[in-house]
Amino acid sequence: MNELQAQDTDTWDVIVIGAGPVGENAAQYAIQGSGRTAVLIEAELVGGECSYWACMPSKALLRPIEVLSAAHALPGVLGTRLDPAGILKRRDAVIGNRDDSGQVEWANGAGIDVIRGRGRLAGVRTVEVTEPDGTVRVIEARQAVVLATGTTAAIPNVPGLAAARPWISRDATNLAEVPRRVAVIGGGVVGCEAATWLSSLGSSVTVLQQAPRLLPRTEAFAHELVAKRLEEAGVRIRTNAKVERVERPSVNEAGVGRIHGGPVTVTVDGEELAVDEVLVAAGRVFGTGDIGLENVGLGKLAENHAPIPVDEQLTVRDVPGDWLYAVGDVNGLALLTHMGKYQARVCGDVIAARAEGRPMDSVRYRDLADSRAVPQVIFTDPQVAAVGMSEREALAAGVDVETVEYDLGAIAATSIQRQDYRGRAKLVIDREADTLVGATFVGPEVAELVHAATVAVIGQVPLELLRHAVPSYPTVSEIWLRLLESREPRVS
Numbered sequence: 001m002n003e004l005q006a007q008d009t010d011t012w013d014v015i016v017i018g019a020g021p022v023g024e025n026a027a028q029y030a031i032q033g034s035g036r037t038a039v040l041i042e043a044e045l046v047g048g049e050c051s052y053w054a055c056m057p058s059k060a061l062l063r064p065i066e067v068l069s070a071a072h073a074l075p076g077v078l079g080t081r082l083d084p085a086g087i088l089k090r091r092d093a094v095i096g097n098r099d100d101s102g103q104v105e106w107a108n109g110a111g112i113d114v115i116r117g118r119g120r121l122a123g124v125r126t127v128e129v130t131e132p133d134g135t136v137r138v139i140e141a142r143q144a145v146v147l148a149t150g151t152t153a154a155i156p157n158v159p160g161l162a163a164a165r166p167w168i169s170r171d172a173t174n175l176a177e178v179p180r181r182v183a184v185i186g187g188g189v190v191g192c193e194a195a196t197w198l199s200s201l202g203s204s205v206t207v208l209q210q211a212p213r214l215l216p217r218t219e220a221f222a223h224e225l226v227a228k229r230l231e232e233a234g235v236r237i238r239t240n241a242k243v244e245r246v247e248r249p250s251v252n253e254a255g256v257g258r259i260h261g262g263p264v265t266v267t268v269d270g271e272e273l274a275v276d277e278v279l280v281a282a283g284r285v286f287g288t289g290d291i292g293l294e295n296v297g298l299g300k301l302a303e304n305h306a307p308i309p310v311d312e313q314l315t316v317r318d319v320p321g322d323w324l325y326a327v328g329d330v331n332g333l334a335l336l337t338h339m340g341k342y343q344a345r346v347c348g349d350v351i352a353a354r355a356e357g358r359p360m361d362s363v364r365y366r367d368l369a370d371s372r373a374v375p376q377v378i379f380t381d382p383q384v385a386a387v388g389m390s391e392r393e394a395l396a397a398g399v400d401v402e403t404v405e406y407d408l409g410a411i412a413a414t415s416i417q418r419q420d421y422r423g424r425a426k427l428v429i430d431r432e433a434d435t436l437v438g439a440t441f442v443g444p445e446v447a448e449l450v451h452a453a454t455v456a457v458i459g460q461v462p463l464e465l466l467r468h469a470v471p472s473y474p475t476v477s478e479i480w481l482r483l484l485e486s487r488e489p490r491v492s
């Protein structure tokens with residue numbers, strides 16, 4: 001069945017509302033290798049925020065900057081510079097020029113139907129879809145409904161901010177014009193990554209961060225190293241900043257990624273800052289506001305735009321019958337594509353097992369990673385790659401914490417990579433259990449280091465045993481050796 005043939009039925013085994021990366025995976029895993037049917041309901045583009053507006057375009061913009069930075073740090077490499085028009089062109093190619101036909105083809109190839117429209121729960125296993133022409137269809141799921149509606153950008157309640165039509169992350173990732181001066185409200189992940197590419201493309205950037213530091217959920221040295229590099233690139237960073245007011249006398253409808261009007265005055269801590277565009281990067285709003293949660297007894301969540309609580313099988317709590325699931329950003333467990341897709345795999349496996357009456361006593365059917373080992377790579381210069389708990393989180397969780405830190409610049413491999421290598425690594429150890437509960441690496445191109453730590457955390461590998469995992473010479477992974485050697489000798 002395909003997009004058109006999906007008109008001929010009103011019942012599927014599984015209905016998924018939201019066809020982002022997470023919804024796609026849930027549908028695939030729920031039916032693969034079976035005769036079951038599934039349909040994806042999508043209000044915008046199949047592939048979701050990640051493919052067109054978030055992960056993919058942002059990483060396409062950041063990669064040339066990373067390559068340039070590495071080249072500049074190597075004596076013997078000459079003549080490197082950025083080509084902004086070429087970067088935007090490649091970004092457009094990476095996001096398929098926002099054409100989702102390839103993703104629809106993939107879904108159909110996997111036996112999944114697609115309906116364009118906005119879905120809402122109308123009752124038990126019942127979904128109402130408002131199609132683009134206004135037609136309303138009511139469809140039924142024989143077995144399961146999966147909510148995968150993601151998040152949208154939050155606009156803080158600052159006087160004049162919403163009326164100024166500021167840029168949100170979609171404008172920054174899909175930029176078609178480079179504003180001369182930009183104020184970035186928020187110094188979290190989106191704010192720091194966007195400040196990196198905007199300043200490299202020629203904007204004069206000021207980051208206004210409410211919290212005492214950038215990337216507040218990471219270890220403190222991540223802030224120090226990222227802030228230092230941003231400041232060297234000319235970015236101004238104001239922490240503990242209170243944005244009091246925003247004024248933009250002339251606003252226009254120039255479209256996504258184009259400058260949305262005339263100059264803007266941002267009042268911060270009593271001082272006026274004149275810019276050409278404001279980028280809001282201040283967190284996300286959960287996609288729970290208008291998906292019919294009140295029709296399944298969860299109206300309070302909708303009122304508060306709260307995330308949907310789920311159990312280890314990704315089944316929505318407080319809804320009887322094990323038919324409603326929530327995966328990805330919308331359940332608030334971890335706002336990351338890879339974690340949402342992981343949840344979708346667990347959820348799809350659970351739906352399949354329940355459909356086939358198979359036992360679910362293996363760990364395959366439990367979301368273990370969200371409570372123990374969430375990895376994240378922040379693609380700033382330097383990169384921040386972390387998994388599990390920070391020291392502060394481990395202490396708050398009552399872990400008997402031991403930490404070790406080491407200078408990544410003192411590893412043979414990093415001195416070969418570049419002359420000016422600055423970086424740091426830290427392990428957070430549960431002393432009593434002798435296992436790793438968290439790790440953070442900050443430095444150029446450290447992204448690939450984190451998976452080894454993820455394996456150690458989820459596998460609860462004793463650190464005594466980890467000493468026998470020998471890193472190759474000369475690779476940056478030798479940081480493991482140095483970190484383990486730095487531990488105080490254990491008294492047994």
Ligand SMILES: Cc1cc2nc3c(=O)[nH]c(=O)nc-3n(C[C@H](O)[C@H](O)[C@H](O)COP(=O)(O)OP(=O)(O)OC[C@H]3O[C@@H](n4cnc5c(N)ncnc54)[C@H](O)[C@@H]3O)c2cc1C
Binds near residue numbers: 022045046150
């Ligand atoms: C700028 C930026 C960069 C990011 N970079 C990274 C990164 O590098 N790595 C990473 O892991 N994460 C990154 N993220 C986070 C990542 O984008 C999200 O975690 C991921 O997109 C979540 O996937 P999802 O499928 O849950 O939701 P989404 O991708 O938001 O998809 C939800 C889909 O549901 C649709 N929808 C919503 N409501 C309805 C409805 N009622 N009916 C029908 N359809 C509906 C939407 O149109 C959308 O297509 C980034 C986020 C941002 C903002």
Ligand SMILES: NC(=O)c1ccc[n+]([C@@H]2O[C@H](COP(=O)([O-])OP(=O)(O)OC[C@H]3O[C@@H](n4cnc5c(N)ncnc54)[C@H](O)[C@@H]3O)[C@@H](O)[C@H]2O)c1
Binds near residue numbers: 158187335378
């Ligand atoms: N590489 C990646 O993995 C990646 C990249 C981008 C986004 N994401 C995900 O997307 C999600 C959203 O990112 P985000 O950066 O929007 O949210 P965030 O929660 O990471 O950061 C938002 C920041 O905005 C600040 N803030 C909030 N209100 C403010 C105000 N009024 N004035 C000034 N500062 C204010 C907060 O202090 C916070 O540090 C994150 O959870 C992140 O995991 C991931």
